[in-house]
Amino acid sequence: MEKELKEINKKFTDVELVIKKNEDDFKNIINEKDKIINSMNNRLIYQENVLNRNKIEIKELKKNLEILTKEFTNFREIMTRHIFINHKNDSSIIKIEELSLIENAFLNKFKKIVKSYELLFRASHDGYDSKDFHRVCNGKKNTLILILTDSGRRFGGFTDLEWDQNNTYKKGGNSFIFSLDNNEIYYKKDDDVYEIGGFSSYGPDFYDFHLGAKCNEGNNEESNFFMSFDAFRSQYFNNDFLLTEKREFLVKDYEVYILDLEDIKKKEETTMS
Numbered sequence: 001m002e003k004e005l006k007e008i009n010k011k012f013t014d015v016e017l018v019i020k021k022n023e024d025d026f027k028n029i030i031n032e033k034d035k036i037i038n039s040m041n042n043r044l045i046y047q048e049n050v051l052n053r054n055k056i057e058i059k060e061l062k063k064n065l066e067i068l069t070k071e072f073t074n075f076r077e078i079m080t081r082h083i084f085i086n087h088k089n090d091s092s093i094i095k096i097e098e099l100s101l102i103e104n105a106f107l108n109k110f111k112k113i114v115k116s117y118e119l120l121f122r123a124s125h126d127g128y129d130s131k132d133f134h135r136v137c138n139g140k141k142n143t144l145i146l147i148l149t150d151s152g153r154r155f156g157g158f159t160d161l162e163w164d165q166n167n168t169y170k171k172g173g174n175s176f177i178f179s180l181d182n183n184e185i186y187y188k189k190d191d192d193v194y195e196i197g198g199f200s201s202y203g204p205d206f207y208d209f210h211l212g213a214k215c216n217e218g219n220n221e222e223s224n225f226f227m228s229f230d231a232f233r234s235q236y237f238n239n240d241f242l243l244t245e246k247r248e249f250l251v252k253d254y255e256v257y258i259l260d261l262e263d264i265k266k267k268e269e270t271t272m273s
Contacts, residue, residue: 121256133203154180155243169194193228215251
């Protein structure tokens with residue numbers, strides 16, 4: 001009996017040893033698996049952090065790209081205008097930043113954008129006589145007139161009507177006059193007013209002002225009637241003269257530009273296509 005008990009105890013001991021050994025193996029396996037899982041979790045967290053950083057960086061890059069694109073577009077437009085006005089045409093009358101006054105008038109009133117300015121006439125180069133103006137500008141439309149007086153006042157007008165010397169006034173177009181010094185646009189009072197005149201004895205004639213036969217010497221250069229164009233809402237209207245210092249003036253120089261205009265809707269359709 002005692003021998004049998006010894007045998008049984010030995011078997012239990014052997015089983016316990018096997019169990020203990022397997023238990024250690026199991027613990028080792030569990031520990032290894034825990035290490036693997038922790039490592040994978042750490043890698044996953046790292047990758048998530050990298051991904052989140054990349055998302056933030058991508059978002060920031062897209063934002064910067066949009067800003068750069070906008071800045072480049074503005075820069076390109078400014079440089080285009082700079083080339084047309086200051087390099088190619090070398091205007092002594094209008095400044096780059098003042099073009100926004102003219103361009104906003106087209107944008108807000110006529111739903112058009114100015115694509116380019118082409119210098120057509122400059123009095124100091126082509127002549128101050130009214131016949132010089134008509135020789136170069138008759139038959140031309142979409143013209144912007146810039147005038148500089150001997151006292152330094154700067155003003156002008158735009159019309160899409162054609163210039164001629166048929167000795168009559170015209171209406172029915174899209175015309176306006178403006179003061180660069182006052183930074184103001186003056187639109188037509190209504191559609192039935194006269195806008196420009198085609199007279200051989202006058203150069204540019206916007207009904208409310210005109211340049212005479214020899215505008216640099218003083219020959220019927222008059223301004224500020226404001227019969228056709230509305231200046232009554234101007235902050236400077238209490239002054240006797242909005243465009244010039246007095247009714248009669250002398251011209252130091254004036255320029256005529258042909259504008260290339262495009263409808264906003266047409267530009268949008270072109271962009272979409």
